[in-house]
Amino acid sequence: xxxxxxxxxxxxxxxxxxxxxxxxxxxxxxxxxxxxxxxxxxxxxxxxxxxxxxxxxxxxxxxxxxxxxxxxxxxxxxxxxxxxxxxxxxxxxxxxxxxxxxxxxxxxxxxxxxxxxxxxxxxxxxxxxxxxxxxxxxxxxxxxxxxxxxxxxxxxxxxxxxxxxxxxxxxxxxxxxxxxxxxxxxxxxxxxxxxxxxxxxx
Numbered sequence: 001x002x003x004x005x006x007x008x009x010x011x012x013x014x015x016x017x018x019x020x021x022x023x024x025x026x027x028x029x030x031x032x033x034x035x036x037x038x039x040x041x042x043x044x045x046x047x048x049x050x051x052x053x054x055x056x057x058x059x060x061x062x063x064x065x066x067x068x069x070x071x072x073x074x075x076x077x078x079x080x081x082x083x084x085x086x087x088x089x090x091x092x093x094x095x096x097x098x099x100x101x102x103x104x105x106x107x108x109x110x111x112x113x114x115x116x117x118x119x120x121x122x123x124x125x126x127x128x129x130x131x132x133x134x135x136x137x138x139x140x141x142x143x144x145x146x147x148x149x150x151x152x153x154x155x156x157x158x159x160x161x162x163x164x165x166x167x168x169x170x171x172x173x174x175x176x177x178x179x180x181x182x183x184x185x186x187x188x189x190x191x192x193x194x195x196x197x198x199x200x201x202x
Contacts, residue, residue, distance in 0.1 A: 026063070033057055033072075036084070045090065051075060054096075058084040058104070066090020066110060078116070083129065088112075097122045103129035109153065114139040128163065150177065 022040035029041055032052030036059035041047060044065030049055065051074030061082050063070050068091035074080045078096035083104035092108045094100055097117040101124070112133045116125045123142030127133075131145050134153030145151070146163030156170040165174040 022062075030055075030057065036061065045070070047072065049073075051078065051080075051096075054078060055080045055082075057082045058086070060085040062087045064089045068111070071095070089135075096125075099124035100127075101125070102127045103131065103147070105129060106131045106133070108133050109135040109137065111135060112137045112139075116141045148177075 022042050023038060025041040025043070025045070026039045027035070029047040030039065030049060030052070033049065034056040036057055038060050039057050040062040042063065042065045045063050046069035047063060048069045048071040050072070054074040054076075055072055056079070061084070064087065066089065070088050070090060070092045071094070072080060073093075073095045075097045077098065079099050080094055080096045081101045083102055083106065085104060086102055086106040086108075088108045089110040089112075091111040093113040093115075095113075095115040095117070100114055100116055106127060106129070112135070114125055114127070116122060118141055121141055125139055125141065126144045127139070128145055128147035128149065130148045131151070132149075133139070133151045134155070136154045137151045138156045139145070139151075140156065140158045143157050143160060145157070145161045146165070148164045149161045150166045151157060151161070151172065152166060152168035154170070155168050155172040157167055157172045159171070161167045161172070161174055164177050166177050167174045
């Protein structure tokens with residue numbers, strides 16, 4: 001029996017019509033998790049959370065609004081740890097049977113998925129600091145992604161990605177970010193500025 005049926009009711013409400021501060025929205029949807037300071041759920045955003053007591057969100061983590069809820073699902077023996085100022089666009093999914101650890105200032109595009117089990121094997125997933133995952137990225141069990149890496153939209157990551165690399169494709173293959181910047185410069189394409197990188201994630 002669910003001991004907090006009123007909480008599930010609040011989570012399912014169509015809250016966007018009510019002007020509720022993003023910090024209070026986060027508190028409603030994430031109640032029961034280990035919640036840091038100033039975690040935000042932007043107006044219109046929704047979350048689906050299971051295994052709240054095994055989920056840790058650090059200060060300034062944020063969740064964007066959109067038509068599909070972001071889901072955080074942690075099984076009884078698992079853990080999910082989300083670092084400072086890490087953000088998720090709508091429809092992102094974290095599913096942990098053992099461990100998913102995400103560093104600071106990471107950005108997850110819409111519909112990105114990270115899982116540490118696939119029905120055949122279970123292995124921890126570690127994502128470093130300032131990692132950028134594009135729209136529809138899938139990170140499979142046992143993967144470690146290094147600091148400052150970029151995962152291109154639609155990629156499926158089945159092997160480790162070293163720091164400061166870009167991974168793309170299915171299965172994802174890596175190349176140094178420097179090489180990508182050189183190729184862009186040769187074609188007259190400007191690399192995104194730091195301000196653009198830290199803006200909204202598609």
